[in-house]
Amino acid sequence: MSMQGHKKDERWTAADNYVLKHLHPEESQLYEHVRFATQLAESKDIPSIEVSLLQGKFLMTQCQMINAKHVLEVGTLGGISAIFQASAGPEIKVTTIEVDEHHKAVAEEAIAHAGLSDRIEVLLGAGIDVLPKIRKEVDSGQRPKFDFVFIDADKPNNLNYYNEALAMCRSRACIIVDNVVRGGLLADDSAAENPGVKGAREVIGAVGTDARLLGTTVLQTVGEKGYDGFLNNLFAHVSSAVNDKESILQSIQNPDLICLSACPALSRLKPTGSFRTQDAEVGILNICLDARCALGNKL
Numbered sequence: 001m002s003m004q005g006h007k008k009d010e011r012w013t014a015a016d017n018y019v020l021k022h023l024h025p026e027e028s029q030l031y032e033h034v035r036f037a038t039q040l041a042e043s044k045d046i047p048s049i050e051v052s053l054l055q056g057k058f059l060m061t062q063c064q065m066i067n068a069k070h071v072l073e074v075g076t077l078g079g080i081s082a083i084f085q086a087s088a089g090p091e092i093k094v095t096t097i098e099v100d101e102h103h104k105a106v107a108e109e110a111i112a113h114a115g116l117s118d119r120i121e122v123l124l125g126a127g128i129d130v131l132p133k134i135r136k137e138v139d140s141g142q143r144p145k146f147d148f149v150f151i152d153a154d155k156p157n158n159l160n161y162y163n164e165a166l167a168m169c170r171s172r173a174c175i176i177v178d179n180v181v182r183g184g185l186l187a188d189d190s191a192a193e194n195p196g197v198k199g200a201r202e203v204i205g206a207v208g209t210d211a212r213l214l215g216t217t218v219l220q221t222v223g224e225k226g227y228d229g230f231l232n233n234l235f236a237h238v239s240s241a242v243n244d245k246e247s248i249l250q251s252i253q254n255p256d257l258i259c260l261s262a263c264p265a266l267s268r269l270k271p272t273g274s275f276r277t278q279d280a281e282v283g284i285l286n287i288c289l290d291a292r293c294a295l296g297n298k299l
């Protein structure tokens with residue numbers, strides 16, 4: 001979604017259009033699905049606050065990069081970002097939450113047109129109510145953990161959504177929060193009480209000190225939707241991996257569960273055994289094994 005009323009630069013739209021011509025060809029099926037969804041939303045008076053086409057493709061490529069299979073989204077609107085994410089691969093399932101019944105109905109029509117009804121589930125309700133229900137299902141094993149999360153709903157709840165989502169993510173999952181730059185208001189102290197800015201500042205402040213993350217950044221964006229930005233987080237489970245015996249043993253048995261190269265808690269540990277650089281994860285696992293020296297009484 002774009003910042004309402006923010007002054008756009010025509011060069012941004014021109015560049016978007018140029019890139020779209022080359023990277024999002026009109027004859028592609030995805031293009032047709034998204035065009036249908038866009039026109040349907042317009043005809044049903046849904047506000048035009050969805051991701052831009054190139055932002056949708058950004059979400060899609062992020063899902064592809066981490067080989068996502070289970071995606072969680074808060075804020076469905078007309079289903080456009082959900083369609084992009086589900087189009088990242090034939091096995092991807094998207095669970096998306098929408099508080100507005102009308103938006104949900106329109107999204108479901110667009111999703112059906114795209115042939116994705118069996119892979120995109122739209123849940124009706126406020127994110128703050130629906131997420132704990134999903135979490136219960138994840139905790140009880142009824143639902144798999146999520147690999148990728150896109151948060152794009154009511155901005156004051158950004159941090160709540162981030163916290164709920166993180167609790168349902170597998171290690172190395174990616175969480176993206178949209179609209180955190182807000183036409184530059186993010187850095188404007190006179191706008192600190194603006195609910196959107198507050199929501200962006202809260203979540204950025206929290207992730208900045210969240211030791212569970214392997215990496216995090218804010219990517220400022222310009223384009224046909226104006227000037228804004230994505231907050232990208234890569235979840236790593238790092239702190240728990242070094243803090244308790246079960247997690248370490250689990251990590252050792254399942255290398256996919258960890259990637260500890262940026263783990264602050266490990267940086268003070270010196271690998272005492274062999275460190276196989278050919279395979280970073282194995283090397284890191286060795287560090288983890290060697291961490292027994294430092295954590296000896298815990299293992």
Ligand SMILES: C[S@@+](CC[C@H](N)C(=O)[O-])C[C@H]1O[C@@H](n2cnc3c(N)ncnc32)[C@H](O)[C@@H]1O
Nearest residue numbers: 001050051075077080081099126127152153154
């Ligand atoms: C920016 S739009 C989402 C755009 C969509 N992700 C896309 O790019 O195609 C935000 C959506 O969040 C929904 N929303 C607002 N408050 C919500 C809440 N508390 N819980 C769930 N959805 C909410 C709005 O009704 C709206 O459809």
